[in-house]
Amino acid sequence: MGRWLLRRLAAAALIVWLVATATFFLVALAPGDITQRLADTRVSPQVREQWRRAFGLDRPLVTRYAEWIGGAVRGDLSTSWTTYRPVAAMIGEALPNTVLLTAAGLLLELLGGVAIALRQARRPFGVGDRLLTFATLLAFAMPTFWVALLLADVFAFRLPLFPPSHMHSPAGELAVGWRRLADLAHHSVLPVLAIGITGVGAIARYVRGSLLDERGQGYVLAARARGCSARRTLRVHALPNALLPLITVLGLSLPFLVSGSLVIEVVFSWPGMGQLVYSAALARDLPTLMGGTVVITVAVVLGNLVADVAYAMVDPRVRLGGAA
Amino acid sequence: MVRPLPNLLALITLALGALSCGDEKAGIPAPSGLGPRQGGQVVVAIGADLATFNEYQWAPEAAEFEVLDLLFPTLMVEHPDFALRPPSFGERLATSWEFSSDNRHLTFHLRPGARWSDGVPVTAEDVRFTYSVQKDPDLGAIGLEFKDFITAVEVIDPLTVRFTFSHVYPYQLMDANDGHIVPAHVWSAVPRADWRTTDFSKMLVTCGPYRLAAHTRSQTIVLERDPAFWGHPRPYIDRLVFRVIPEVSSQVNQLLAGHVDVVRAVPPRDADRVRARDDLELIEFPSRDWGYLAWNNAVPPFNDRRVRRAMSMAINRKAAVDSVFLGHARLAHGPILSSMWAFNRNLPAMPHDPEAARVALAEVGWRDTDGDGTLERDGKRLEFEILFPAANTFRRDLAQLISADLARVGVRARPVPIEANAFLARQERGEFTAMLAAWTEATRIELSSIWTTRSETLGSYNFISYSNPEVDRLIAAARLDADHSRAQVLLDRIQELIVLDQPVTFLYERNDLVGLSRRIRGADINAAGLFFNVQEWYWEP
Numbered sequence: 123m124g125r126w127l128l129r130r131l132a133a134a135a136l137i138v139w140l141v142a143t144a145t146f147f148l149v150a151l152a153p154g155d156i157t158q159r160l161a162d163t164r165v166s167p168q169v170r171e172q173w174r175r176a177f178g179l180d181r182p183l184v185t186r187y188a189e190w191i192g193g194a195v196r197g198d199l200s201t202s203w204t205t206y207r208p209v210a211a212m213i214g215e216a217l218p219n220t221v222l223l224t225a226a227g228l229l230l231e232l233l234g235g236v237a238i239a240l241r242q243a244r245r246p247f248g249v250g251d252r253l254l255t256f257a258t259l260l261a262f263a264m265p266t267f268w269v270a271l272l273l274a275d276v277f278a279f280r281l282p283l284f285p286p287s288h289m290h291s292p293a294g295e296l297a298v299g300w301r302r303l304a305d306l307a308h309h310s311v312l313p314v315l316a317i318g319i320t321g322v323g324a325i326a327r328y329v330r331g332s333l334l335d336e337r338g339q340g341y342v343l344a345a346r347a348r349g350c351s352a353r354r355t356l357r358v359h360a361l362p363n364a365l366l367p368l369i370t371v372l373g374l375s376l377p378f379l380v381s382g383s384l385v386i387e388v389v390f391s392w393p394g395m396g397q398l399v400y401s402a403a404l405a406r407d408l409p410t411l412m413g414g415t416v417v418i419t420v421a422v423v424l425g426n427l428v429a430d431v432a433y434a435m436v437d438p439r440v441r442l443g444g445a446a
Numbered sequence: 447m448v449r450p451l452p453n454l455l456a457l458i459t460l461a462l463g464a465l466s467c468g469d470e471k472a473g474i475p476a477p478s479g480l481g482p483r484q485g486g487q488v489v490v491a492i493g494a495d496l497a498t499f500n501e502y503q504w505a506p507e508a509a510e511f512e513v514l515d516l517l518f519p520t521l522m523v524e525h526p527d528f529a530l531r532p533p534s535f536g537e538r539l540a541t542s543w544e545f546s547s548d549n550r551h552l553t554f555h556l557r558p559g560a561r562w563s564d565g566v567p568v569t570a571e572d573v574r575f576t577y578s579v580q581k582d583p584d585l586g587a588i589g590l591e592f593k594d595f596i597t598a599v600e601v602i603d604p605l606t607v608r609f610t611f612s613h614v615y616p617y618q619l620m621d622a623n624d625g626h627i628v629p630a631h632v633w634s635a636v637p638r639a640d641w642r643t644t645d646f647s648k649m650l651v652t653c654g655p656y657r658l659a660a661h662t663r664s665q666t667i668v669l670e671r672d673p674a675f676w677g678h679p680r681p682y683i684d685r686l687v688f689r690v691i692p693e694v695s696s697q698v699n700q701l702l703a704g705h706v707d708v709v710r711a712v713p714p715r716d717a718d719r720v721r722a723r724d725d726l727e728l729i730e731f732p733s734r735d736w737g738y739l740a741w742n743n744a745v746p747p748f749n750d751r752r753v754r755r756a757m758s759m760a761i762n763r764k765a766a767v768d769s770v771f772l773g774h775a776r777l778a779h780g781p782i783l784s785s786m787w788a789f790n791r792n793l794p795a796m797p798h799d800p801e802a803a804r805v806a807l808a809e810v811g812w813r814d815t816d817g818d819g820t821l822e823r824d825g826k827r828l829e830f831e832i833l834f835p836a837a838n839t840f841r842r843d844l845a846q847l848i849s850a851d852l853a854r855v856g857v858r859a860r861p862v863p864i865e866a867n868a869f870l871a872r873q874e875r876g877e878f879t880a881m882l883a884a885w886t887e888a889t890r891i892e893l894s895s896i897w898t899t900r901s902e903t904l905g906s907y908n909f910i911s912y913s914n915p916e917v918d919r920l921i922a923a924a925r926l927d928a929d930h931s932r933a934q935v936l937l938d939r940i941q942e943l944i945v946l947d948q949p950v951t952f953l954y955e956r957n958d959l960v961g962l963s964r965r966i967r968g969a970d971i972n973a974a975g976l977f978f979n980v981q982e983w984y985w986e987p
Contacts, residue, residue: 152867153867153868153871153872154867154868154870155867158867158870158871159505161870161907164885164892164896164906165588165590166591166906167906168583168586168590169586169587169588169590170586172583172585172586172590176584176586176642201642204504205645206497206503206504206642206643206644206645206646207645215663216664274696274699275699278703279699279703285705286696286700286703286705287689287696287705288665288689288690289662290662290666292668292685292689295660295662295665296660388692388693389693391692391693391696393662393663393665393690397664397692398664401494
């Protein structure tokens, strides 16, 4: 497995490099550059030329690429063209905010999804199952931005139970300790719910499907024959096996954990990776955009790798490296 | 000769105006015996965080500039009297100023007792240092061109500083005043070569009615009253809290819910929701943004002014502007905003006259010879694309309405959305036939960059390739004339000529819509900026 892991890591590095390179050239070749917005107020052409020189936009593309990739390999993601701060520091601020939101959201959709699926699998194709199928499909089909706006409208504006945006209230911003934490928790409720609601449908559908598959298996019948209750059979015997395919689903969710949901972040004014990368793309802030892209690409590649390894660990039938 | 500036009469008029507007706007008379009271915080929604606290690192957006203006001083305060005359100025960091007899030297006397937030006095050296930053060719600060005719700034003594100009021109005071004064004693320690990679928030020393209390990136900026502020009057409001809310609709929702007290730019579609509320006020005034349909004057058929004029007559501009901006924009008539002193009030308006447009097009050979509803000439159909930035819903709607109007006279104009950066790039390269574009104007009359014939030094933003030698000559003359009633004659003629040429179809001048809580009293919000008189704001007792 050691050699297999090494090979996969090398492939992962290659993929990250390819994506970074492609992004660099695509963005550099896209029309317009960071100095474009200066045109709005009609600054003199000399000033714009000076800005281009300052950002190195007057130098050949290949030179700029070599410089960037050289820095990136050494771990230097360079300085943002809009805030003049190290890109790494900006990602360092945005990433925890995103992970906090997405991890809580993912946990909610996972627990909710499994609970719904268990309820459905107890009496498949009964009234309860059909109603829940309808509900989960509906949740799955609802666009995230709509759910987010609806939640804000109902629970922040009509019934002012939760704050409509931001990580902290102005008072919470100045507070410290547990007050600050409580303020943060209060502010997280709606965005986490928005992620949970739109994700719970998919998980529930997945787990329900594989639970039904497991129900027909011999070991389930055997458990029932030994006198195990239907409920216990489902939870103790069928569920662990039914959850196996979920590892892949979760592995594929890892990038989301890091990239965040732009829609949720915009609706709830949450300063995460989605907003960071999106605003960098709009402003043509190349260093920030590249830094964000690299971090998200690494998450995608690692997510896949972790899913594969985890699969092998929980399912003894799977052998990595084709040595079986 | 000492220039009679600030104009005393103007100041008195302004002061009276401000007083009366203030009362009117407040709506409810103040309870007798209860004056302004100290305290409280005002929450202001902003669309984006401050990118940097050093405006000479980058080009701040208008909203960012308003925050910086609370933290750093200018020499003078520009009065919002540009509807009547070129802007006049009042005291700020400088308490008085005078021109030399030949008007080429301008001396400012700084306020004794003005201090930075670290207690160090503000001196003439700060002014000189700021000028050296503004003028540094390697930094390329955005106001660089405003310092073009300032050849030297000298420290006479700690409270006296003298500007020298290369020649006499109308905007000497405005150019000297452009840009905020920054702290020499702290920021001069950063080598100029490192300015682009320095985080100035870590060495923030300010000098304004407010100072920075807390800043969470992309979330909240908290400013607090600076007790050491030297200016007068001192603010009543203790804290100004800026909340970053990227979505304008969310900003309005939070205003309606009471989470924020001020929204800078209420979208026209939300104006009625704000106005319908008793506890909120909607303040509307002309902004400095205007939009137009640009014709590429270099390529047929729009290199012929008869065709351009026919297009302008075929479009029902008033109806389009009214329906797209829901009444919160005015019809634009010419190259100078109708809210400016120099606007020619006798400008002949382009009529909406589709029949005349059809006749005019027929005269230059565009006729529907094959009866398919589209005009042709020499076998070519009169069809083209109208480009607009994809995310801009106003321009998208305008493009649709204009396209429908043009179709009625047999012109096929197809609206084409383009990503914003690509749109600007094509505009700059002149790669368009027609496009819906817009400009933001300063409070000075600046016509040369967009209306003079393009050359090495002039017309750098004349993307439409407009060229009229008479207009070039008049613009050059008007730029130099410091006597504004004489300049007015030239400017009137320039406006007439440009309207006759219709190098663009003038469409709209937007209004700014500010929503704020009625419980905030004393606010005089106008085109001079949201916080023009922030020191006088207070919460209703």
